[in-house]
Amino acid sequence: MSAAEVGTTSPGHAGPGPPGESPLVLAVDHLTKRYGSNTVVDDLSFRVEPGRVTGFLGPNGSGKSTTMKMLLGLAAAESGTATIGGQRYRDLADPARTVGAALESNAFHPGRTGRNHLRILADAVGFSTTRVDETIELVGLAHAADRNAGAYSLGMKQRLGLAAALLGDPPVLVLDEPGNGLDPQGVRTLRDQLRASAASGNTVLVSSHLLAEVEHLADDVVVINEGRLVASGALEDMQHAAALVRTPDVDQLVSALSDSGATTEHHERETVVVRGLSLEEVGERAFRAGVVIHELSAQAGSLEELFLGWTSTETPTQGGPPEPEPSRP
Numbered sequence: 001m002s003a004a005e006v007g008t009t010s011p012g013h014a015g016p017g018p019p020g021e022s023p024l025v026l027a028v029d030h031l032t033k034r035y036g037s038n039t040v041v042d043d044l045s046f047r048v049e050p051g052r053v054t055g056f057l058g059p060n061g062s063g064k065s066t067t068m069k070m071l072l073g074l075a076a077a078e079s080g081t082a083t084i085g086g087q088r089y090r091d092l093a094d095p096a097r098t099v100g101a102a103l104e105s106n107a108f109h110p111g112r113t114g115r116n117h118l119r120i121l122a123d124a125v126g127f128s129t130t131r132v133d134e135t136i137e138l139v140g141l142a143h144a145a146d147r148n149a150g151a152y153s154l155g156m157k158q159r160l161g162l163a164a165a166l167l168g169d170p171p172v173l174v175l176d177e178p179g180n181g182l183d184p185q186g187v188r189t190l191r192d193q194l195r196a197s198a199a200s201g202n203t204v205l206v207s208s209h210l211l212a213e214v215e216h217l218a219d220d221v222v223v224i225n226e227g228r229l230v231a232s233g234a235l236e237d238m239q240h241a242a243a244l245v246r247t248p249d250v251d252q253l254v255s256a257l258s259d260s261g262a263t264t265e266h267h268e269r270e271t272v273v274v275r276g277l278s279l280e281e282v283g284e285r286a287f288r289a290g291v292v293i294h295e296l297s298a299q300a301g302s303l304e305e306l307f308l309g310w311t312s313t314e315t316p317t318q319g320g321p322p323e324p325e326p327s328r329p
Contacts, residue, residue, distance in 0.1 A: 023050050024085040024098070024172050024203045026071065031080035033066050033227075040066045042227035043080070048205045048220075050171075053198045055218035055235070056207040059311055063227040064207045065103065068176055072101055084172060096125045100165035101174045105157045105181070107164075110150025114141060114160045117149055118167060127168055135163045140189050154181030162190060172203045179210050191217050215303045225311045239301055243274045243282045246295035256289035257282070265309075273299050275309075 026048035033041040041063040048054045058064050069075040071082040073089040084092060084099060092098050108117045118132040136145045139159045144152065149160060158181050165173055173194070179187055187210075194217060198204045208214050214221065214235075221238065223231040231238065247253050250272055254264050262276035274282050279296060286293050 025049060026172070026174075026203055026205055027081070027083045027086070028067065028071070029081045029083075031067065031070060031082055032078045033063070033070060033075065034078055040227050041070070041077075044224065044227065044229055045080075046222045046229060046232050048203055048222070050203045051198055051201050052219040053194055053204045053206060053217055054220045054222060055214040056205055056222050056224075057209075057211070057214065057307060058207075058224040062224050062311075064224065065176055067224075068101075068103060068174055068205075068207065071174060072099065072103070074103075097168060098170060099172045099174060100168065100170035102161035102165045102178055103174075103176045105154060105161055105177075108149045108157075108160065111148055113146050114149050114152070114156075114163075115145040117160065118163060121164055122167060125168070131167060135167050138166060138193070139163045140186065155183055155186050158182055159186060159189075162193065166193060166197075171201075173197055173205065175204075175206045177207055177209065179208055179213055187213055211302075211304045211307055221303070223307065223310050230310045231306070235303070238306060239303065240298050241275060242299040242301055243277065243279050244295065244297050244299040245272045245274055245282060245286070245293060246270050247272070247286070247291055247293050249291045252289060253286055253291045256285050256291060260285065263309075270294070273301075 028044055028046050031041055031044045032039065044063070044067060056064055056068075066075060067082070070077050071084070071089065073095075081088070089095050089099065108114075112120070115132065115136065118135065119129055122129055122132050136142050139162050141156065141159045141163060144156050149157065152160065158178055162175075162178055165175060165178075175194075179190055182190060191213065194204050194206060198219070206214075206217070208217075218235050220233065221231070221235050222229070245253060248270055250266060250270060253272060254266070257264060257274060257277070260277055260281070262274050262282075265273040265275075267273055277285075279298065283293065283296055286296075
């Protein structure tokens, strides 16, 4: 049984020390991973705090899955560290009772029923089979629990993976694309489970390409591109961290802001969106430059707009674009 599978069955709130002794922060610190000449993760640093859902975002091949594997001890880093509550996964006193993980949608024997798959995982760490039945109900898999998992649809496989990750009510959840293939009800169930887990003080890291769903789910986001961090922080703050400026002097305004480090996007004929400066700073610079302002207000952008901006303006790594991430074993 793999480390990821064992990690999905962890009951209780055990961690590096007694419950409540050390917050189970996920800390990635200057992490680098190469496959041959391809740098998949490049000096990456971020933190995932307890009590919040953190969305882990990036284009295909950006290094998200590799980062999660290093966090769980399934891949070795060239340099840097990835820790859970200050310790590497393999050094945790009881990793199987600390981290619930789902990195693949097919991490089961296709000839076993969903229920038997969960029973085997529960038995591996001495957890009651009563919890298996409870978790099956929790994720909405009761109608298919006694079918062979190999015949499951993608959405049903995702529900089984979520059930495995939630089986022991672990204090840390690490989930890679858990919403893929889910129907609207399944997406809602997933969201409710992850929000409830975070509300109880747990640490939740979820990678996803479903940006509209991440807007409903995540408190924080970490965005990487070509293995590098391009943005991180509270989602609500980031969505409002732009100024909408309406002015007849667009070119003069852009020129006045050119040395400030801000980014500008010319939308409609007299409208500019400015990122990287507060409303006060934009107003003061416009005033000093003699720019007439007809409107200056906070601009709430969608996560999709922000994501495309973050990932399309990042400078490519030396040596050309990276190859796709290696397929998972």
